[in-house]
Amino acid sequence: MATCFYSPDEQEAIRRSRQIDKQLQQERRSLKQEIKILLLGAGESGKSTFIKQMRILHGSDYSEADRLDFRHTIYHNMLKGTKILVEARRRLQIPLQNSKNQENGKAISSYHREGELSDEDFQPYVTPLDELWKDAGIQSTVKRSNEFQLGDSLTYFMKNIQRVGLLGYLPSREDVLHSRKATRGIHEYNIDIRGVPFRFVDVGGQRSQRQKWFQCFDEVTSILFLISSSAYDQTLLEDRVTNRLVESVNIFDTIVNNRCFRQVSIILFFNKTDLLIDKIKEKSIKDYFPEFPGNPRKLGDVQDFLVSMFNSVRQDKTQEMYRHFTTATDTGNIKVVFNIVKDTILTKHIQDIMQI
Incomplete structure (x- = not known):
């Protein structure tokens, strides 16, 4: 009833003000409904x-396309992780079980690629990776991984190298979960x-x-x-x-x-x-x-x-x-x-x- 004392212009201004207040309150409620x-x-x-x-x-x-995007990351996790193991084994002076793995170690240590890595690009590394992982010297190094920096996912991927190393490899949902990118x-x-x-x-x-x-x-x-x-x-x-x-x-x-x-x-x-x-x-x-x-x-x-x-x-x-x-x-x-x-x-x- 108090609005009767205001001019039409003032009443319109009050109406707009109340409408804005109501809208702001609704927006505030909407924002609060989102859980951050x-x-x-x-x-x-x-x-x-x-x-x-x-x-x-x-x-x-x-999707399959989404999972395919993780393939390079997984290859990089495996190559970088094994490269760290090779260097740690040398530094810790742990002998290799198979002397041939000296050459495999050199092959992995030569990996410096930064760009995308396809399944064909990864093929030359599959056998060296597999043979190194099976070496008792590398396994002894893994047991001392608290003395250097080794990603948690390496063991998972190396246990699955025969599958991961296939041409046409498509990462599974579990592979995606184990992949690591800072x-x-x-x-x-x-x-x-x-x-x-x-x-x-x-x-x-x-x-x-x-x-x-x-x-x-x-x-x-x-x-x-x-x-x-x-x-x-x-x-x-x-x-x-x-x-x-x-x-x-x-x-x-x-x-x-x-x-x-x-x-x-x-x-x-x-x-x-x-x-x-x-x-x-x-x-x-x-x-x-x-x-x-x-x-x-x-x-x-x-x-x-x-x-x-x-x-x-x-x-x-x-x-x-x-x-x-x-x-x-x-x-x-x-x-x-x-x-x-x-x-x-x-x-x-x-x-x-x-x-x-």
Whole structure:
């Protein structure tokens, strides 16, 4: 009724103002309906593999053409990884079982190609790769891989070299998941999950890439912090001194205690459980963390210790710390875990929307 006291022009201005306010409120609600998940963690913790799984489970799965694009990356993973092994074996002075593999080692060490590698280009390397991998000297070197930098995927691909080395090779979905290419910059992936828009933001985990993380902190719904749980005996690629697990704890410290994330759910993924299970059979975590209190051969004791390391740096212990043990290359495992995580995220998200 108060509008009766305003001139027609003033009434029109008020009407337009209210319309704009209403539109802005609708846009704000629309923005809040999108769930933005930021993937953080040190390099090689499995962030990009997790994104691949989201595409397989909830997006448009990899077509034959998509999978073919990964072929060069897989060839490069195998050649570069074996080249690292050849150099490490020489440096560690581990004798070869078969002296003929000296020549195979030279053939692999000569690989310097940067461009695309076709299946025909890869053919001359198949036999040298296969024979080197079967050599006891190379296998002894693999067992000491914590003393140098070797990608986790090499063993998987070398066990499948007869298939990967065929002319006309088309990578399988599992091959795509095991392929490794360092993330540079910021990559966003929009995936609709049962009518809810999710935006996954993946940023590089190497030290040189972390300065870009702060560009992604606005409007974050949840943070998935990934940890390579099997890296307790490894050092960083960047300085070859810092323990990878210690580095991961230090990064988590800066994230979990950041004032920007007081209202953001932070979920820990202790990744590479499959590799952890194999590693604790041969390498005691107590050799690297003398304060470890349990049985170093018992998976549960090791996992409890890992959780306690990350929990110890949290300043606010009243907030629940969500954590899951994952194997990012296992689609079934990620499907089960993410369904649980999704419910946690959606519950928190609904609470936020109700406050608008």
